Amino acid sequence: MSSPQSSSKARPVLIVAGVAVAAALLGLVSYTATKPADPSASGSSSVAEVSAAPEAGVYEQLEKYARRDASDGLALGRADAPVVLIEYADFKCGYCGQFARDTEPALVKKYVENGTLRIEWRNFPIFGEESEAVARASWAAGQQGRFWQFHKAAYADGAKEKGFGAERLRALAAEAGVPDLARFGKDSEGAAAREAVRKDQEQGYALGASSTPSFLVNGRPIAGAQPLETFTEAIEAAASRARTSAKGSR
Template sequence: MTGSTGSTPSPSPSRRNRRRTVTAAAILTAAAVTAAFALTLDGSDDREEKAGEPAAVTGSAAPAPADESLLALARRDASDPLAVGRADAPVVLIEYSDFQCPFCGRFARTTKPELLRSYVDKGILRIEWRNFPIFGEESEQAALAGWAAGRQKKFWEFHDVAYGKPRERNSGAFDAENLIAMAREAGVADIERFQADMASDRARSAVRADQEEGYNLGVTSTPAFLVNGKPILGAQPTATFEDAVETAADTAEAAGR
């Protein structure tokens, strides 16, 4: 909206949003470039990536300062079923993940339980999930299923079942029948409602909004994380996340947040 005749026009909301997006993307892009120079592939058996697929990154997080526009991405909605931890926790970890991503699965099985015990349960950390399906139709359907499970407050139970073991991508492991079986195992009580929610426009809009948020930041592979606005890219060791959370907590305390 412009001001009256003769006054200096103020930036429109869309321009401000674009400026924030450019700033955020620049920070993440810089982090990706820094990480690329020190890229070390994980030595485990399941690290055989094809061209264009995400690699596991080890070592310390890329040094990038937190930015207010990135801090503002934390939704801090106490009723969000795709989040765990106090809404007013001093540290928020935002996770962009795909249920078919093997490195996301490794994070879910090894690092996340440690973060829950050491930080979430103590009120220091909140984890907010963002659906970022990148491996095709089964990834899309799994994201919709997770959102639908969340409508019955069973997202994290579904998350744990889906990531409970390595699954071959696009092999039918996340077809309709298996997703229903996962929902049942997760304790989703009303399967008819689950299927209806999964097929709803609201589910697709929610998944699309998460994807667009990630793409606007420059996320191109999974997993990708923000810890109080500081990016961590790839499958980092648990210690990297612990260091990031503790540093963010100290910074938040010093800032009086």
């Protein structure tokens, strides 16, 4: 997990409701933020402590942060999927890149492709001007239907070490297959991009997130680029809860 102060040390992250009413209902939700487990270490395990019990660790008010907008270019999967994973991340965050390369593709294959999961991206730039610039660029790529291709290019192994200056962003857009690079450049610097990033960022801060990546899975907070098993357990529990809820409403 990365934060503006440290990209290597774990720290607690607090999620609170974004409005006064929700805060009064929920109080303070805390969860453990850790760096990813070292796969070479024997006996390592996730400390996110996600329970298999469908209701455990779930805060219904936080479920409302899912937008479920079918026109959202920064989302992947069906708008009516029973489970929504919201990711708050920064393209300059190393652990976000690890999640994008090592974990997210498996979740897409197992859950997005069969309609169980929807992934909604939130730009949460916390590392300064380049973070802001690449966040706007990713949004601009999304306006031409190439956000996830841009996401893959920007999170490729070694990509962040090359920086995210203007020329580099244009190169990433070209690599991602953005068709109109002139429009991409204009959109990246436009008011709409700045407003979209600000909206995502303020939502993250309202939740109390201060480091990346941070996630919500149907209202269940998860901190850090946890092992695949942590996410599969959370998604399975959320899907079970959604099925039970659907049966109860019939």
